Amino acid sequence: MTITHLFFDLHGVLIDPRRNSQCWSAALGRFMAERFGGTPAAWERANHQIEEDWDSYYADLDFGGDDCVEQMWEGVFRTTRAQFRLTGTPEPPHDALIALSREIPGTIPRACASAYPEVAAVLARLVAGGITLSVTSHALETQVRATLEGSGLLDYFGAVIGTDTFGRFHKDAAYYTRAAQHLKVDPRRCAVLDDRPEPVEGAKLAGMETIFVCRPERCHDRRTSADLVVPDLTPLPAKYAPD
Numbered sequence: 001m002t003i004t005h006l007f008f009d010l011h012g013v014l015i016d017p018r019r020n021s022q023c024w025s026a027a028l029g030r031f032m033a034e035r036f037g038g039t040p041a042a043w044e045r046a047n048h049q050i051e052e053d054w055d056s057y058y059a060d061l062d063f064g065g066d067d068c069v070e071q072m073w074e075g076v077f078r079t080t081r082a083q084f085r086l087t088g089t090p091e092p093p094h095d096a097l098i099a100l101s102r103e104i105p106g107t108i109p110r111a112c113a114s115a116y117p118e119v120a121a122v123l124a125r126l127v128a129g130g131i132t133l134s135v136t137s138h139a140l141e142t143q144v145r146a147t148l149e150g151s152g153l154l155d156y157f158g159a160v161i162g163t164d165t166f167g168r169f170h171k172d173a174a175y176y177t178r179a180a181q182h183l184k185v186d187p188r189r190c191a192v193l194d195d196r197p198e199p200v201e202g203a204k205l206a207g208m209e210t211i212f213v214c215r216p217e218r219c220h221d222r223r224t225s226a227d228l229v230v231p232d233l234t235p236l237p238a239k240y241a242p243d
Contacts, residue, residue, distance in 0.1 A: 001188045003209055003240055005220035006126065007161075007179060010137040010144055012195035013213045013233075015114050015151065021051065023112035028083075031108060036089055047084035050079050055188055057082065063169040072163055073138060077101040106142030115151035116215075122233040123156040129241020134159040136179055136192070136199075141165050171198065180206070191240070193233075197224045 009111040011017045028046030029044030050057070057078045061071040064150035080101035084113070091097060126133060133156050137144045148154040158180065163169050166178055171194070180187040193205035193211045195218070200210045204225060229235075 001186065003181075003189055003191045004130075005132045005183060005190045006138045006170050006236075006240065007134050007135065007176070007190060007203070009194040009199065009213075010135055010147060011039070012013055012215065013193050014116065014119050014135070014153065016116050017149055017218070020109070020112055020114035020147070022212065023114055024108055027053075027108045027111035028104070031104075032087075036084075038087055038089055042087050046083050049086055050082050053081075058060070062139045063163075067115075068169040069140075069164045071080070072169075073101070076105060078141075080104060092150075095173045098121050099204055105140055107240050108144060109146035110150045112147070112150040113152065114147070115153060116232065118232055118234050120153060121152075122151060122236050125237040126241050128155055129237065131199060131240050132185075134161065134183065136161045136171060136172075136175075138163055138169060139188060148166060170202075172202040176203045176208055178208035180208075195219070200226045 008014055011020065025044045025047040026040070028047050029040035029042075031189055032038070032043040033040040033191065038118050056074045060069075061075055063071055065071070074211045076102055077098060081091065081097060083089075110234060123133060135148065139147070139162055141160055144160050145154060148157065148160070150183075161179055161182070166175065169180070173180050176192065180190055187207040191209035191211060192199065193213050194200055194203070195213045195215065197212070200212050203210050209225040212224045212229045214229050214231055216231060
């Protein structure tokens with residue numbers, strides 16, 4: 001069957017995590033300093049400390065269950081709260097802190113243009129060729145949308161699927177089957193692009209074509225049964241939307 005729909009992972013496929021992290025910290029520093037005082041540099045340093053110790057904030061959270069969305073929001077709450085501890089800034093009341101933790105993911109990424117260099121041109125050619133594009137990400141939907149908006153990519157996508165969209169974190173066969181149902185498309189007309197082997201396996205079991213995006217600077221596990229392995233998105237227009 002002809003492929004008509006492409007599902008893209010976000011970080012590592014469309015968005016450069018290193019550039020995004022640097023921009024996020026700087027933008028968050030400005031945001032927090034304006035809202036709560038102190039210097040942007042102090043808040044930025046705090047965020048870098050949190051990133052270096054990221055696993056400690058999420059280690060006891062379980063994203064495999066039905067409450068995965070609540071678990072994710074708990075992680076965001078913890079990292080937001082840590083900002084105040086690490087900068088020595090008085091912490092807001094509990095409800096205000098929760099509201100802040102819900103605001104940050106959908107706000108900060110809008111200030112960051114972190115897409116890989118080839119992405120915008122590739123997406124434009126695919127859309128012009130009649131291909132429907134969607135995003136499937138482990139991130140929360142508000143963060144995915146804000147990240148795409150910051151890089152000027154949001155308008156290319158017909159659907160944005162985050163963990164809270166389906167209430168499901170793991171990208172297994174059931175996840176991708178539901179994604180196809182969400183778009184009312186036969187899974188055999190879909191291709192999935194991801195930079196991790198597990199989602200590739202899930203998509204394959206769902207009957208979708210699979211592409212493993214193996215960018216040289218972050219591709220450490222090349223063991224995959226993907227139909228195609230690519231170092232970036234440049235080959236996609238020729239494959240799915242030839243002139």
